[in-house]
Amino acid sequence: MAKLAINGGPKVIDRQLGKDWPIFGDIERENLMQVLESGRWWRGSGPSDTSKVTQFEEQFAAFQDAQFGVAITNGTQAIECALKAIGIRPGDEVIVPAATFVASATACILVNAIPIVVDIDPGNYQISPAAVEAAIGERTVGIMPVHYGGYPADMDALRAIADRHGLWIIEDSAHAHGSTWNGRGCGSLGDIGCFSLQMGKTLTAGEGGICLTNDEDLAAMLYSFHHIGRFEGRPFYEHHLVASNLRMTEWQAAVLLGGLSRLAEQAETRDANARYLEDGLRAIEGVSPIERDPWVTRWNFYFYHFKFHSEAFGGITRDRFMEALNAEGLSCGLGHLHPIQHNPLFTERNWGPACFGDNEPPDYAGMPTPECERIHKEEGVSLTHRLFLGGTDDMDLMLEAIQKIRDNVDELR
Ligand SMILES: Cc1ncc(COP(=O)(O)O)c(C=O)c1O
Known part of the structure; x- marks a missing residue:
């Protein structure tokens, strides 16, 4: 009789793991009603201390250890705004990772700059400092590390x-709210840090x-570039720069202040669960965690990745393993491991x-990133952050599902 769920056996996990996402409560309800009834639905030109957007900027910046924050419409436009604020010019090259x-790349193209895509480090799946150095050319002006999956990139090496080379660093921190590098918040380590606050984050x-x-x-330039070229403290209809409207509404800030009040605790829970899972993964032949670099003081991941090793799993493919794991009730995927330059936008040159x-x-076709390609095809397995918001009993179930596949791998060959 088949044991694996993919072959008709019983599932290991038949209940929900972690929590539903998003999480909200009374703070959001009260804040939203306050915004509604106040009639102040945007920051506008009223007193800034009563604006929820301003409160969110100040509180989130402090949470990530930065001095200044400028709230933006979305993460893509946050990167565009950062590039404009830092003085990007047409034809400038910016180095971005494949994973x-x-x-991260299209925001560069949208401001007429040229993203140069480089490989990731197979140890931690982050932008490879060696690949960055090798890609620097005459037109390179900056590096855009992505704290991929929320894991802090090697900022010491990148800063050096x-x-x-006289380059700036814009951290794409879209996955790294609450993650810390040597005790300091991601997004406060380079010249500018950009975050997405989109649904899954x-x-x-x-x-x-x-x-x-x-x-x-830079804070003054970010402010101006998000606010149709206004300068703070100057008359409202005086515009100094050619810039778009990238303002956040008070509604969004009302909700974000609620989420921010829970973020530290959630980050601790995710990180503690991940560490527990890592111990268990090390004990199962054929899978391994991403080894933690010493600078990773808190990993509040958006995706949690671990590694699958086919040769120690009877030669089955990673995709077959993931099918079996999904069947056991553990929903897994690939995150953003697909090398970005393989998108039709690049391969068909659709700009x-x-x-x-x-x-x-x-020539993006001539920009190979073999480690990212191998990890995407053969090795990486990704789990979403909400699965890690429960107790260690959830981690035990995840490990049990993986171990069960390992023990019954003959059923998959
Ligand atoms: C690494 C990274 N950068 C930028 C973005 C863009 O953010 P948004 O979807 O808010 O525009 C995302 C969104 O998922 C992302 O994952």
Whole structure:
């Protein structure tokens, strides 16, 4: 008789793991009613201390250890705003990792810059500092590490490279709310940090974004570029820069303040559960956790990744393993491991004339990222963050499901 659920056996996990997402409560309800009844539905030009957008900017910046925050419509536009604030020019090259959401690169193209895609480190799945250094050319102006899955990238190595070559760093922190690098919040480590607050993220208002910085001048430019070129303290209809409207509404901030009040506790729960799971993964032949680098002081992940090793699993493919794991009741996927330059946008060169202007777009087909490709095809397995918001009994069930597949792998061959 078959034992594995994929072959008709009983499932290991027949209840919900973790929690539903999003999580909300009375703070959101009260804040939303306050916004409704106040009639102040945007920050506008009223007193800033009563604006929920301003409160959110201040509280989130402090939470991530940054001095200034500018709330934005979404994470893609947060990156565009950051690039404009830092002075990007048409044809400038920005180095981005292959393992990320496509917006890390398309935000560059949308401001007429050229993303150069580099490989990831197979140890931690983060942008490889060696690959960054090898990709630096005459037109390189900056590095955009993505704290992929919320795991802090190697900021010491990247900072050393940036300093050696006179480059800036914009951290795409869309996955890294609450993650800390050597005790400091992600998004406060480079020149500007950009966050997404879209539905799936660990802090969300359905849509939204925020840029953080410790540099007062950059903060002023971020403010202006998100607010149709206004300068703070100047007359309302005086516009100094060509800029879009990227303002967050008071509704979004009302919801975000609720989420932020729970973020530290949720981050601790996710990280503690992940550490527990990692101990268990190490004890199962054929899977292994991403080894934690010493600078990772808190990993509040958006995706949790672990590694699957086919040769120790009787030669079955990673995809077959994932099918079996899904059948056992543990929902798993690939996160954003698909190398971004393999998207049709790049392979079919589907950009309009407005994007690269007179600059020749690079040959993205000739930008191989073999580690990311291998990990995407053969090794990486990704679990979503909400699964880690329960107790360690949930982790035990995850481990039991993996162990069961290992013990019955003959059924899959
Ligand atoms: C790494 C990364 N960067 C940028 C973004 C863009 O954020 P948004 O969807 O809020 O525009 C995302 C969204 O998932 C992301 O994962």
